[in-house]
Amino acid sequence: MALAAASSAGAGGRSPLGGALVLQLLHTLGEGVRHLAMYRCQEAIDAFVQLPASHYATGWVQCQVGRAHFEMVEYAEAERAFQWARRVCPHRLEGMEVYSTVLWHLKKEADLSFLAKETIAHDRHSPEAWCAMGNCFSLQREHEAAIRFFQRALQLRPGFTYAHTLCGHEYFTNEDYDKGLTCYRGAIRIDARHYNAWYGLGAIYLRQEKYDLAEHHFRRALNINPRSSVLHCYLGMAIHRNGRHGEALKQLCDGIALDPKNALAKFQKANVLMAVERYHDALAELEALKAQAPREASLYFLMGKIYKRLEQPDRAMVHFSLALDLKPSSSDANAIKAAIEKLSLPDDEPADDAIDEPADDAEDYAPAYY
Template sequence: MLFCIIYLLTNSAMQVGKIHFELVNYFEADHFFDLARRVSPSILESMDIYSTVLYHMKEEMKLSYLAKELLSVDRLSPQAWCALGNCYSLQKDHETALKNFQRAVQLDSRFVYAHTLCGHEYVTLLPLPFLFLYVELEDFENGIKCYQSALQIDQRHYNSWYGLGVVYLRQEKFKFAEHHLHKAYNINPRSSVLMCYLGMTQHALQRNEDALEMIERAISADKQNPLPVYQKAIILVSLECYDEALNELEQLKESAPHESCVYALMGKIYKRFEMHEKAMLCFGLALDLKPPAADVATIKAAMEKLYLPDEMDDTL
């Protein structure tokens, strides 16, 4: 009887944790996965997903402890090696992370999430509030192979459809990107992240009405996610709706005050309004927030061309 109660409690907590993971509610997911582990300390099922939750939360110590505990329970479990891989990935040691994910695949070739994590590591998808950085490995060919391997095992593994969509978006193969992101969205239609990237792809295809509709859905689905608000501002700028875009960015900087790209875009809008002092202030704030090197060059170029007419400034 006691065993049945423990099993039911553990399983229920895990399922609720997985639901919150799908909805990108990482704090709540952490709570329920942690509850499952406290009820059943030797549990392995879904701990690969829990390790990804901790990765997204940047909980390095908790993630390291989880990986160590899982290895002590069963060194031959793919969940343990996925957790260890996420641990190294969080430390930005992507080559070691990849080796650990590959070890998980070797231990169980049908462990679908290990294939997907391999794909993420090959293309080095680092989720930040407003964009994905692609650095170091950037091996799209092998990343695509890993995602396809995952989908051969489970056609409903939306994370791999999403991974393929983001790769194709990065490669500017926008039709392919839209197709794969739609596949992911049809499986998990409540994810604001999927809605947002689908809207970004539609914007790249110059279907701005569809893009705005999808971005609005993303905002409604998760009001805490700043990414769709920023993308909405980008679309509004492309439509020359500068006042509306500026209004979105003014609100966004209150909830995401440390994002350089928000101030950089505000600077570009103020430049178009010929409000040069405000533009320079925003560009300066963007640089103070230490953006990536490529963005630094773009912002400095915009500052140097601040008084040039827009048609002569190719940085905007």
Template structure:
């Protein structure tokens, strides 16, 4: 006997959620879309589906999903989470927040709606409210790893590294297969000067998701701190194969070549980093490093990059 339609929906959505937790958004999208087609009027899990589309930059499909969910039930928190994600994708954090807050007001037992509020407050650098909403999410569901991760990110930005490590570890214990959580836990360990543990965590992150560029970059950063320059360059070369347009990668290469006194390569790498239109905060640092390439090390601010 085959599965009943609602059982098929439920099992398909669970597969989608599993891929979401692995940060494999393409596979997650495939299964969520299938589940949604099987049962267009079922709202459960559609808040997570909207986040998958957000991560894939699928603005049209996300907008269409939000409209569909609103027409099914405009008093469902999932529908307003989807609307919020539409605005979050457009970087309109204030409007996104209003929609996520509406989701919380409609049903305060949806942990994910609290977390999405936390993410938007974090994007607006309102860390006090961000922490408050992540804590609300954990009161609803203490195993909601996204909220533990959100708190870790806030503490990392505030340079409260012990707190950051604790919260990333809690998230990692709940979802031990996510390369993103491994990477952020590694970053907190590196900030705590526990470089061997940090390197081990980055290795795990790289192994668990070969396509994620972040742990490769972070591993190279740790190796530079340990003055293992050739190993760092090898890692950055591997990173270049999967993410050839990252300005921060070339800036770090430039810094390494400067340390190794291979100045023509340093200048070249800083130049490529500038051509790749780095964020405004990095632009001045890279320009300054490029101008100082021919100065002896003691005249350079070493920690800028």
């Protein structure tokens, strides 16, 4: 290796070339860490790629690359980086809490279960291992067990910010909002730049219909991580609920520009377009979204409501029926049935009375982003 050769050159003295190479290596690593700390994730990846192959292939660097892809919601790429890290450093525990969240998003139950068991077997006193175990049970919808495992991680390391946030997400899923707020606030007390917890607070306030508070906390999160498509989307949802449709539309468009695959942002954009009576634009957005989420009941339900407003009851009925055929949740099914019963009545409901979110994606970001 060039660095080793340079450092061994000049017996009895220091090699100027070796010192320069060390400084260059540290500079490149520092640039990657700096960009990642500021959530400039693509720049971080570009910096790490410039490392010599032997350094790029280390477990630590691959975990940083994996985290950068994770922050950009590129879960498949993140998984590959973490797999590489585990191949070169099988007993590495640092970063496994993020890797387990990547597997949670990819819904890879077997891989996540294997990771959790292997990390626990390696070190039962590792908080990262207990976070992996918590994510494993969260994916199986055993939220009480997941909470116990995240709390075990906090017993081992009370200052583990991400464990506080993961615990908060489980309380959020269980609709125990007071405890969720406590967890998120605990994370922020440890690290005020932990945008995931600011997001969690905003998500709870949005669910509680405290839209001003939700908007405030989403803005705090976005100030820390301005390149997050998800944060732009949720801020747009809060602004929309506060009645500022034009501003909401801008936030949602910004989110889609950052991540064209963000189905929730596209759905919410259609919701806002419906609210401002741009029905044909909303339908065009939903038609395009059908290719990405063809089995999403809420998409067809919203299309049905738009066709009703366009005074096309036959097409509305077709889409309501399609929504029911996709077996939505019981609450969504009741909303669809109520809309069918009112199909012949004047539409005097607020324009944003549709199902707010695609059911499959409604909480999909919570445990990871989050």
